[in-house]
Amino acid sequence: xxxxxxxxxxxxxxxxxxxxxxxxxxxxxxxxxxxxxxxxxxxxxxxxxxxxxxxxxxxxxxxxxxxxxxxxxxxxxxxxxxxxxxxxxxxxxxxxxxxxxxxxxxxxxxxxxxxxxxxxxxxxxxxxxxxxxxxxxxxxxxxxxxxxxxxxxxxxxxx
Numbered sequence: 001x002x003x004x005x006x007x008x009x010x011x012x013x014x015x016x017x018x019x020x021x022x023x024x025x026x027x028x029x030x031x032x033x034x035x036x037x038x039x040x041x042x043x044x045x046x047x048x049x050x051x052x053x054x055x056x057x058x059x060x061x062x063x064x065x066x067x068x069x070x071x072x073x074x075x076x077x078x079x080x081x082x083x084x085x086x087x088x089x090x091x092x093x094x095x096x097x098x099x100x101x102x103x104x105x106x107x108x109x110x111x112x113x114x115x116x117x118x119x120x121x122x123x124x125x126x127x128x129x130x131x132x133x134x135x136x137x138x139x140x141x142x143x144x145x146x147x148x149x150x151x152x153x154x155x156x157x158x159x
């Protein structure tokens with residue numbers, strides 16, 4: 001038997017087996033990280049992002065209206081006239097200044113004009129509505145949106 005035939009019969013040597021094992025471990029690690037991010041890390045991050053967007057929207061409205069009460073002529077990057085404003089004009093100014101993206105539907109802005117947050121289509125949005133002289137801020141941070149613990153609601157008075 002020639003030396004070449006002996007090598008073929010023995011199979012791959014220890015070096016090739018080491019390479020196979022390393023490749024297997026690398027592929028396994030990549031798959032594990034991808035699956036972890038998709039099912040565990042990112043959903044929790046999206047919930048946090050929506051909660052932050054909700055809180056930021058409430059603070060932003062309050063701060064900008066405070067500027068008006070302190071005598072500034074305009075607020076919200078000059079889009080709100082402090083001498084005459086109402087819930088609708090405040091909402092319109094917010095919608096023009098807010099550029100945050102919905103983490104669940106990244107082609108859409110997170111802040112929108114809507115009065116609902118109980119449908120699963122509302123997930124990831126901070127919805128602005130008005131009732132008299134109040135702005136109602138609603139959000140749903142994860143599905144199902146029908147569950148109350150997945151929703152938030154805040155009210156900012158315009159007066």
